[in-house]
Amino acid sequence: MSNNVKKILIIVNVIILFVITGFSAMKEEGYKKSDNYFYLELTPVDPRSLLQGDYMTLNYDIMDKAQEIIYNNGIIYDSKDENNKFLNMRKGYIVVQLDENKVAKFVKLSKEKTDEKGLIYIAFKSDGFNVDINANSYLFQEGTGKKYEEACYSKVVLVGNNLRLIDLRDKDFKEIK
Known part of the structure; x- marks a missing residue:
């Protein structure tokens, strides 16, 4: 050549x-x-991640509730099952409903999507204890981590079945810059 x-x-x-x-x-x-955004409420985060300087690990209220169900039961009960059977699940959906501020509130866990109105289905994977929803860390410029300690919400959009993290918000839903 x-x-x-x-x-x-x-x-x-x-x-x-x-x-x-x-x-x-x-x-x-x-x-x-996108106008199809909503907010996920953050729960306390591991402060050691802030010390690393360029990202922090995020934890969400809906993940805590899902983890509690999975951990306490070892299996997941789907309330829509007519036979009251327990369904073993490694993948599924965290079902949420938006409140008046567009904050996602946990409703249930489900193995499949249904056509119920007003519900949003967020895909998750679980190892039997930990729950992963694909938006578990936030990158930021090194040395600016202190301002993100006040984050209360993450702004997200649902693309397909997966979350895309847009930014972090304070208690008044203002973007932290």
Whole structure:
């Protein structure tokens, strides 16, 4: 292969890389401007994560409630099951309902989505104790962690079945910058 062909291939690959990266960035910015957002209430976070300087681990009220059900029962009871059977589940949905401030409130755990009105289904994975909902950490500029200690809510959007974290909010729902 000649040097000119190699140079052209390198240039084409770089252009493709920039196009894909740009498209991905535009898609992420689109999520931030979406009107389909809601808030998840944060529960106390491990303060050691703040000391690391560039991210903090997030914990949510809905995850605590889901973990409590999973841990205490070892299995998950789905109240929609007509036979009152206990359903073993490693993946499923945390079902929430929004209050007047668009804060998600835990309703139940479910193995499947249903068409019940007013409910939102957030996909989760569990190892039998821990629950993962894909929005468990927040990255920020090193040295700015102190201001995020007052975070009470995370603003999220649901894309497919997965959450996309937009930003963190204080008790008055104001963005922490």
